[in-house]
Amino acid sequence: MPRWPPLCRVVLLPQRRQGKRGRKAAATTKHTGSPPGARRQQPADMLSSAHTCTETACHKLQARKRSRRLTRPAHSSRDTLPPLPAPPRGQQEDCMRLNPSFAGIALRSLLAVDLWASKRLGVCAAEGSAWGGARPLMKVVEVSGHGLPWLLGTAYGLCQSDSAATREVLLNLLFALLLDLVLVAVVKGLVKRRRPTHNKMDMFVTISVDKYSFPSGHATRAALVCRFVLHHLVLAVPLRVLVVLWALIVGISRVMLGRHNVTDVLFGLFLGYALYSVVEYCWLSPLSAPALFALWSS
Numbered sequence: 156m157p158r159w160p161p162l163c164r165v166v167l168l169p170q171r172r173q174g175k176r177g178r179k180a181a182a183t184t185k186h187t188g189s190p191p192g193a194r195r196q197q198p199a200d201m202l203s204s205a206h207t208c209t210e211t212a213c214h215k216l217q218a219r220k221r222s223r224r225l226t227r228p229a230h231s232s233r234d235t236l237p238p239l240p241a242p243p244r245g246q247q248e249d250c251m252r253l254n255p256s257f258a259g260i261a262l263r264s265l266l267a268v269d270l271w272a273s274k275r276l277g278v279c280a281a282e283g284s285a286w287g288g289a290r291p292l293m294k295v296v297e298v299s300g301h302g303l304p305w306l307l308g309t310a311y312g313l314c315q316s317d318s319a320a321t322r323e324v325l326l327n328l329l330f331a332l333l334l335d336l337v338l339v340a341v342v343k344g345l346v347k348r349r350r351p352t353h354n355k356m357d358m359f360v361t362i363s364v365d366k367y368s369f370p371s372g373h374a375t376r377a378a379l380v381c382r383f384v385l386h387h388l389v390l391a392v393p394l395r396v397l398v399v400l401w402a403l404i405v406g407i408s409r410v411m412l413g414r415h416n417v418t419d420v421l422f423g424l425f426l427g428y429a430l431y432s433v434v435e436y437c438w439l440s441p442l443s444a445p446a447l448f449a450l451w452s453s
């Protein structure tokens with residue numbers, strides 16, 4: 156590789172390293188052949204001055220660069236300012252508290268309203284509560300939406316059924332109830348929202364995740380069973396209305412008994428309603444699950 160003459164090193168280095176102001180000056184130099192305000196140089200002058208300043212300028216530049224490199228912090232780049240040091244952890248949390256997002260504020264407000272409303276509506280939470288006399292009745296409603304009677308009742312009906320159509324419907328109801336139990340247990344285990352403080356833990360048969368309240372298992376089951384029954388049972392209109400009312404009363408009773416917050420029940424009703432669509436989509440029939448149905452025919 157050819158060695159560049161010293162002139163090139165001296166002239167090119169400062170131009171490459173200069174900032175905006177330096178570039179402006181360099182543009183003037185390029186245009187006029189000299190820095191602004193200086194005497195216009197002749198080609199011979201330029202050549203001789205370039206030669207005479209070669210060694211000293213080069214040494215000065217290298218020394219300046221070296222000293223800049225020594226004084227510059229290790230993390231800084233040549234063209235950017237060094238990044239500001241991260242604020243201590245406590246200060247970061249303060250900033251987050253001072254600048255919460257819109258979604259954060261909305262969620263906190265919703266939860267505050269939810270807790271306040273749930274406490275006000277928990278009128279059967281204890282015998283001494285405003286509607287404490289209705290507590291035994293609410294507990295009957297609680298049992299009517301409990302998983303155990305529904306599972307046992309469906310399994311019994313399945314064993315007793317002698318028509319293929321009834322068997323198909325009951326098998327799918329059993330599948331839906333089991334799916335619901337699993338889904339609610341998973342969501343409760345993930346969200347881990349504690350039951351309201353005013354709840355008395357005197358519930359009929361619970362499993363470990365039932366110490367959590369989101370979503371309400373009774374509400375999901377009530378919505379799921381309600382949709383299932385309305386689709387697969389031929390009922391008179393008053394009975395259909397009664398089924399819908401039962402689902403709503405089960406949901407409301409959860410808040411009145413102090414078992415749940417309002418949002419637990421609302422989400423539970425939505426989840427149960429949506430779960431029915433999944434059950435419909437995965438409908439088990441002698442065509443889609445022949446092995447399962449063969450159990451009964453043999």
Ligand SMILES: CC(C)=CCC/C(C)=C/COP(=O)(O)O
Pocket residue numbers: 301302303306358359360361362365367368370371372373374409414
């Ligand atoms: C033991 C079995 C088969 C089911 C447990 C049903 C149960 C206790 C659900 C909890 O419902 P909430 O979440 O509405 O309180």
